[in-house]
Amino acid sequence: MSFSLGKRLMAEGLGAGLLVATVVGSGIMAERLAGGNVALALLGNTLPTGAILVVLILAFGPISGAHFNPAVSVVMSLRGELPSRECALYIAAQIIGACLGTLAAHGMFELPLIEFGIKARTGPAQWFAEFVATCGLLVTILAISRFRSEAIPVAVGLYITAAYWFTASTSFANPAVTIARALTRSFSGIAPADVPMFAIAQLAGALAGLALMHWLLSPTPAPAATMAAKRS
Amino acid sequence: MSFSLGKRLMAEGLGAGLLVATVVGSGIMAERLAGGNVALALLGNTLPTGAILVVLILAFGPISGAHFNPAVSVVMSLRGELPSRECALYIAAQIIGACLGTLAAHGMFELPLIEFGIKARTGPAQWFAEFVATCGLLVTILAISRFRSEAIPVAVGLYITAAYWFTASTSFANPAVTIARALTRSFSGIAPADVPMFAIAQLAGALAGLALMHWLLSPTPAPAATMAAKRS
Amino acid sequence: MSFSLGKRLMAEGLGAGLLVATVVGSGIMAERLAGGNVALALLGNTLPTGAILVVLILAFGPISGAHFNPAVSVVMSLRGELPSRECALYIAAQIIGACLGTLAAHGMFELPLIEFGIKARTGPAQWFAEFVATCGLLVTILAISRFRSEAIPVAVGLYITAAYWFTASTSFANPAVTIARALTRSFSGIAPADVPMFAIAQLAGALAGLALMHWLLSPTPAPAATMAAKRS
Amino acid sequence: MSFSLGKRLMAEGLGAGLLVATVVGSGIMAERLAGGNVALALLGNTLPTGAILVVLILAFGPISGAHFNPAVSVVMSLRGELPSRECALYIAAQIIGACLGTLAAHGMFELPLIEFGIKARTGPAQWFAEFVATCGLLVTILAISRFRSEAIPVAVGLYITAAYWFTASTSFANPAVTIARALTRSFSGIAPADVPMFAIAQLAGALAGLALMHWLLSPTPAPAATMAAKRS
Numbered sequence A, B, C, D: 001m002s003f004s005l006g007k008r009l010m011a012e013g014l015g016a017g018l019l020v021a022t023v024v025g026s027g028i029m030a031e032r033l034a035g036g037n038v039a040l041a042l043l044g045n046t047l048p049t050g051a052i053l054v055v056l057i058l059a060f061g062p063i064s065g066a067h068f069n070p071a072v073s074v075v076m077s078l079r080g081e082l083p084s085r086e087c088a089l090y091i092a093a094q095i096i097g098a099c100l101g102t103l104a105a106h107g108m109f110e111l112p113l114i115e116f117g118i119k120a121r122t123g124p125a126q127w128f129a130e131f132v133a134t135c136g137l138l139v140t141i142l143a144i145s146r147f148r149s150e151a152i153p154v155a156v157g158l159y160i161t162a163a164y165w166f167t168a169s170t171s172f173a174n175p176a177v178t179i180a181r182a183l184t185r186s187f188s189g190i191a192p193a194d195v196p197m198f199a200i201a202q203l204a205g206a207l208a209g210l211a212l213m214h215w216l217l218s219p220t221p222a223p224a225a226t227m228a229a230k231r232s
Helices: A005-033 A038-064 A070-078 A084-108 A124-147 A149-166 A175-181 A192-216 A221-231 B005-033 B038-064 B070-078 B084-108 B124-147 B149-166 B175-181 B192-216 B221-231 C005-033 C038-064 C070-078 C084-108 C124-147 C149-166 C175-181 C192-217 C221-231 D005-033 D038-064 D070-078 D084-108 D124-147 D149-166 D175-181 D192-216 D221-231
Strands: none
Touching (some): A005 A038, A005 A084, A005 A175, A005 B038, A005 B149, A038 A149, A038 B038, A038 B124, A038 B149, A038 D005, A070 A084, A070 A124, A070 A175, A070 A192, A084 A175, A084 B124, A124 A149, A124 A192, A124 D005, A124 D038, A149 D005, A192 D005, B005 B038, B005 B175, B005 C038, B005 C124, B005 C149, B005 C192, B038 B149, B038 C038, B070 B124, B070 B175, B070 B192, B084 B175, B124 B149, B124 B192, C005 C038, C005 C084, C005 C175, C005 D038, C005 D124, C038 C149, C038 D038, C038 D124, C038 D149, C070 C192, C084 D124, C124 C149, C124 C192, C175 C192, D005 D038, D005 D084, D005 D175, D038 D149, D070 D084, D070 D192, D084 D175, D124 D149, D124 D192, D175 D192
């Protein structure tokens, strides 16, 4: 079954929007209720995010591929699976959807619809963390879509669940989500000035993941040689 | 395999009852033990609810479809998958089962069997949250039952796990459950006067989800045109 | 593939033992670390128990059926799926394995190998809770093994995860585990005098679940009538 | 599809590295945020570890078998599934990858890249716990890879999730990970002097698991006898 570009863009925008509404909304809820315990707040932010990713990839994967993430769309375009013009439109839909997701979260929690983030997230350690997080995300996607593509929704949800905790930056790993999180002053926000370096680190990590998996998953002459040896 | 209407109604009532017993019971347990930390109480309310949903949909889905939710039954009826008379009986069974679920939870926790809720849950932000939560629930159900119906139990469980945290209202998203939660004064209760607007917002959200997915999942002329072009 | 009775009994004993080692061990660990917050201790007791159940049923289900629970074995025997002599041996293996599980947990946590439980768990509300919990467990097992047996491990793990929180008794739901938990004074213990009523309530709940599902899942004359009508 | 030894070693190293980066990184994050509540810190350490194991085994299992663990590689070698020379190289790759994982976690969290662990983890109870944990891990792997190999990633993730809590040692269960955790002073560290006994207990547990499952899963003469009886 194939879907028109308009529907695929809607799926990308809707998915990115629901993802960001979950990240921002659960961050607000968790911080309000956690009584100052940040580990508990992060737990209340992590579980919903991992859970909704599984749902959204199950729901929209068959329509648009369920990227929701410019770093993923760029990699898919480089692999020849998404024409560059569509890639640009995917990214636009992801960013617009993601920003509307922040607005929706603010609407549900009675906050001003747009406020700029004030949480500083910068410095080499944070950038390295975003590089690692996005590299690992692409390793996950490229390896598992090759071997067991039906496990991709659960795998991506679990990967992000882990990455929230093992990266010092709580693993944004998504330039569209990063932009949308610059529009909130709540738990999951980021200062707008810190967005560009995050996006650059994320794209660099995605490209590193692509290069690594391109080599690791490429056909190897060894088995052929073995077969030839067996034949003789 | 097909089941008689009586058995299907029992499955809907039993499922709604066990769902509400879990929501209300785990809310009581979690609030009692959490020592005043509301994030911890909500966590102890969220995980059991998400878990039991997976179980109940696995168990009763093949019998009755496992709606447990008037908003879902109305949508299925509008899609022509449930005759309107059966839809009305489904809703009655769901409401009766759900209310008995509250009683069962009270019985297990030594509370008066019926008490009316006192927690005010009202205002446009809460209604918008219920609209979003139920719209998202129907998007989840309609998309995933189209593409990968065997993943519906896990997807609905994870969706509600996320929605507890990303909506300011903790995502009731179910008119029968909302009515049953008006019969408890505990953690998960709601003041009876606030029930109608919740139910209206939920139904509106469900219809919005239906409309959105009706368009998004409908056949598209594009591929046919492409095929024709290829043939010529 | 079929396994000798000796191996099946070993699988039942080993599974019950690892289950109880997890219940008791994680209870000790969680209570020690939780700093007096009982919700947090229960969370640290719930998640490992649900997780290990999935693992143990995956591992031993194909060998012995992975009952680990006299209430389940009795029901399977009544359904004619387990000869009564084997049922008695299953129950003996489950009880012995479960008690050794308590010893193993005590050994790992440097506690006296056997101590009798002192936590009073009694009264009609607790018994009703055990009745509901075990009834729900059998509903889960009988319905899902009929429709989607490959989902049984995950379903049972999630059911117990939920039942820890929605029942006032934290859902023992297993006479062998109840006996073994009378041998520890730690978080998950129970006073030995309270064991018999728990076991009776559990068996009653299991039989109620069997009766309910026997009716709900039985063939129905309706479809046959429909077919006949179509033929004419 | 078969992969060259070089690629398989890279998969083992990369997997072990990402696993340790998650264990150590999430330990640092969780301890920093948990405000002194160790149960909460352990929860923030457990969930990411269980989650990433599922992801890594899905991603690298088809390439190298996804051992990431010398105890597993030794058992596979004894079963004749891995030549001893490759086994030695696997172990080297696992140790190197695991140590680089600690470095990566330190880099992301702005800690000195290498520091030696200071947490004493020793004594018979801890060794017994490591024995039990690794024995259970091999029971899980050997039984489930025989019956339902596609469930191995989820089963191992859930097993370790449980074992973190039911063993007094938080279940290292992996000599390569144990060595790498001797290079951090943070939450998940271990004093270098305590590493050898942990590794010995882990290997002994793995061999016990192999022996147990070798007997439990071996073909049994009973069914053959039954068949013969039926034939006559």
